[in-house]
Amino acid sequence: MENKGRILIVEDEKSMREVLKILLEEEGYETASAPEGLEAIEKLQQDIFDIVITDINMPKADGFEVLRKVKEMSPSTMVIMITAFGTAESTIEAMKLGAYDYIHKPFKIDEIRLIVGKAIEKKRLSEELDLLREKIGTRYRLENIIGKSPKMQELFRLIPKIAQSSSTVLITGESGCGKELVAAAMHNLSPRKQRNFVTINCATFPEGLLESELFGHVRGAFTGAVYNKEGLFEIADKGTIFLDEIAEMPSSLQSKLLRVIENGTFRRVGGITDIRVDARVLSATNKSLPDVIAAGSFREDLFYRLNVIPLHLPPLRERTEDIPLLLEHFLRKYASDTRRFSPEALRLLIKYPWKGNVRELENMVERTVLLSDREVIIPDDLPDEVFRAASPVSPLPDIGDAGVELEKIMEEIEKGYLLKSLSIANGVKMDAAKLLNLSFRSFRHRLHKYGIK
Ligand SMILES: Nc1ncnc2c1ncn2[C@@H]1O[C@H](COP(=O)(O)OP(=O)(O)OP(=O)(O)O)[C@@H](O)[C@H]1O
Numbered sequence: 189m190e191n192k193g194r195i196l197i198v199e200d201e202k203s204m205r206e207v208l209k210i211l212l213e214e215e216g217y218e219t220a221s222a223p224e225g226l227e228a229i230e231k232l233q234q235d236i237f238d239i240v241i242t243d244i245n246m247p248k249a250d251g252f253e254v255l256r257k258v259k260e261m262s263p264s265t266m267v268i269m270i271t272a273f274g275t276a277e278s279t280i281e282a283m284k285l286g287a288y289d290y291i292h293k294p295f296k297i298d299e300i301r302l303i304v305g306k307a308i309e310k311k312r313l314s315e316e317l318d319l320l321r322e323k324i325g326t327r328y329r330l331e332n333i334i335g336k337s338p339k340m341q342e343l344f345r346l347i348p349k350i351a352q353s354s355s356t357v358l359i360t361g362e363s364g365c366g367k368e369l370v371a372a373a374m375h376n377l378s379p380r381k382q383r384n385f386v387t388i389n390c391a392t393f394p395e396g397l398l399e400s401e402l403f404g405h406v407r408g409a410f411t412g413a414v415y416n417k418e419g420l421f422e423i424a425d426k427g428t429i430f431l432d433e434i435a436e437m438p439s440s441l442q443s444k445l446l447r448v449i450e451n452g453t454f455r456r457v458g459g460i461t462d463i464r465v466d467a468r469v470l471s472a473t474n475k476s477l478p479d480v481i482a483a484g485s486f487r488e489d490l491f492y493r494l495n496v497i498p499l500h501l502p503p504l505r506e507r508t509e510d511i512p513l514l515l516e517h518f519l520r521k522y523a524s525d526t527r528r529f530s531p532e533a534l535r536l537l538i539k540y541p542w543k544g545n546v547r548e549l550e551n552m553v554e555r556t557v558l559l560s561d562r563e564v565i566i567p568d569d570l571p572d573e574v575f576r577a578a579s580p581v582s583p584l585p586d587i588g589d590a591g592v593e594l595e596k597i598m599e600e601i602e603k604g605y606l607l608k609s610l611s612i613a614n615g616v617k618m619d620a621a622k623l624l625n626l627s628f629r630s631f632r633h634r635l636h637k638y639g640i641k
């Protein structure tokens with residue numbers, strides 16, 4: 189039988205100690221025991237336990253001392269106090285000191301099973317969370333970009349390399365999938381990182397203003413130009429300039445942009461002298477530039493100049509493995525450390541199409557933690573649209589004269605979910621089983637049934 193966890197039993201009455209030992213070993217736990225506090229503390233120094241169950245009144249060191257020692261030496265160990273009836277005060281005291289729960293004497297077997305089972309589950313969960321956090325801290329993160337899907341991991345490998353060069357990069361991808369984040373990472377990982385990273389959204393300026401923003405102007409160039417003004421290209425000298433929504437760049441400015449990219453020179457609006465800059469140009473769009481070119485509003489030669497290194501960010505629905513990680517990341521950003529999504533809620537969120545990509549997901553987390561104060565966020569706490577998206581939309585196929593093969597249809601559905609959960613869980617069966625709310629055994633049985641490896 190698998191070992192479900194290690195438990196130290198501290199109890200001065202021998203018969204009680206024995207009962208607990210037998211019961212817990214039957215449940216699959218490994219046990220050790222001590223007849224009083226000092227011996228217990230000695231055992232704690234030599235060994236690591238998941239749970240300590242301790243009586244309160246004992247000779248030499250009492251239950252409170254054991255509790256204090258555990259919290260000091262092994263804070264993640266769960267402590268369950270054994271209390272006699274009529275000792276409510278010491279029970280409250282114990283909870284304040286960090287005990288997880290208490291059981292009353294005389295014991296009720298079911299109560300013990302339940303409390304110990306819950307304590308172990310809680311401990312495992314917090315260990316899993318720690319592990320996940322550790323991973324977000326390193327392997328699954330590049331600068332501020334989070335992701336574990338193969339597509340994102342590939343980008344994590346590419347970005348630091350691309351950052352070393354000064355070639356132009358065109359970042360494409362749907363709205364909210366992290367284009368600006370990638371541009372910033374590219375700058376921060378580059379030899380230019382000590383210099384400026386300037387960004388400008390080409391869609392938010394009227395034509396004339398955009399030109400003077402990008403290239404600056406000289407005094408008297410137009411009404412209101414009372415001073416000489418530096419443009420963003422000058423500010424980005426030896427650094428990086430990020431041109432967001434590049435498809436919206438007015439035709440009149442496209443040739444000027446082409447020139448600065450080709451030979452590093454331009455003139456301020458109204459200026460007569462050439463200014464030389466060395467700015468790395470990154471640009472982004474959520475449109476298809478070839479389509480915009482075909483429609484006649486973007487210069488093809490400029491496109492090739494901007495697109496020396498193309499970088500595409502996949503939409504979130506094509507990398508659902510990243511969803512649990514991103515949820516965890518934003519939960520930590522907007523809420524306390526211990527809040528989490530229930531498995532059912534997680535399932536709905538993985539299924540949701542996220543048309544607004546990571547931005548939409550981030551906003552959803554922020555809103556949800558604000559509106560609900562449950563520790564574990566359940567489907568009820570999620571926005572309506574998440575529910576609507578999850579409800580089965582495809583109507584049942586008609587039953588024709590030949591009838592339908594119900595068994596076969598159900599098997600196909602089952603198989604589909606098994607494969608999907610495995611892919612989301614990166615092949616870790618334990619996690620995949622959780623996504624389907626199945627026990628590990630039952631999950632494994634089903635894999636067997638369909639010959640899935
Ligand atoms: N992989 C990621 N990890 C962590 N945060 C992310 C990730 N992708 C996007 N975000 C966050 O989502 C939000 C939107 O990202 P960003 O602004 O980079 O998207 P975008 O592709 O530039 O969108 P748009 O086309 O609408 O400008 C930001 O708050 C960003 O921090």
Ligand SMILES: [Mg+2]
Nearest residue numbers: 364367368432
């Ligand atoms: Mg953007």
